[in-house]
Amino acid sequence: MIEVSVPQSDGSLPQHLFMDLDHAGPVPLYFQVATRIENAIVDGELPPGSRLENEIALGERLGLSRPTVRRAIQELVDKGLVVRRRGIGTQVVHGPVTRKVELTSLYDDLARDGKHPETTLLLHEVIPAGARIGELLNLDASSPVLHLRRVRSADGVPVGVLENYLPSDFVDITEADLAAHGLYQLMRGRGTTMRVARQRIGARRASAEESTLLEIDEGGPVLSMDRTAYDNSGRAVEFGHHCYRPDLYSFEITLVDK
Structure with a gap:
């Protein structure tokens, strides 16, 4: 003991x-x-x-x-x-989250590593897709999308700021749903199978708001990730624009020689 x-x-x-x-x-x-x-x-x-x-x-x-x-x-x-x-x-803290570059959500990664995921919902709104999001999700600019912005924490420590856009069949996802479950859990529960994603990983300075939300020095470094996920029919079902604390989060990539 x-x-x-x-x-x-x-x-x-x-x-x-x-x-x-x-x-x-x-x-x-x-x-x-x-x-x-x-x-x-x-x-x-x-x-x-x-x-x-x-x-x-x-x-x-x-x-x-x-x-x-x-x-x-x-x-x-x-x-x-x-x-x-x-x-x-x-x-x-428990230790950093190492995320393999595969089609999982941060909620899934935290739960898999034995951490307790927590969500602070900053924004939950239905808006027109607009030109940029419409292009990413292959929608008309006037099509409604669910726009979400959240802080994901692990055992009380903020790890990432997550921003997502989803097409109209997901606009009825509620704030209570998001507080209790990961976004990909909710999408899978509706019969959506994410099959492939296009993802870009980078690094940049945090904005003043991100620095406050992540409890880091203003303008400190963050990892960034933009991802468009597609279901098994090839339809775009989610675009995510996220940033993470580099002292608590990293990406793991396996390279194979051809």
Whole structure:
């Protein structure tokens, strides 16, 4: 049985984690600190959602410089074990989501990795397709489409901002449906089989709104993805325009030599 030792309300880490720090040995102190916190996370002593004290407080308590502590925390950020959340501080997470480039949704990927997907619905409206979306979905510009914008979180930490457009046979998908299920789950439940997709993956700077929604520094980097999905009859059934936090999300591609 794992004994869980949650940090105190002020975020102070359990002192016993650092009892054997070797200030005179060959192993860098930042690496020792990072390793001890990482072990506590992996062992379950620091569960997801635990908040860590700030760098100054931890450094003073351990007799370490702020740059040393900052580098230790950055090691954990780079491994996807903790995230820095604006206005909240440094928080333990389950780990990054690695998404194979296949026809799945973010909801599916999070659930598969044992994370708890959560949705914040920002926009739910039926609008005319317009020229650009009409071209992508092979619709008249005047055709109604369902326009959605959501924040997808994993265990309370925002991972991506998702924007989708769907043709008229999906306009009756409700806000309650989206709160309880992934979009592709709902589409499959209506008998739609997504067979193939055209997808473009890139990187860019986050807008001011995206930075706030994803709790990252304003103008920080995000991964971007545009996808048009087609059903087994070749009809375009969804266009998605998404962005993700790169410290919590990555794409995995298998390459085969011909």
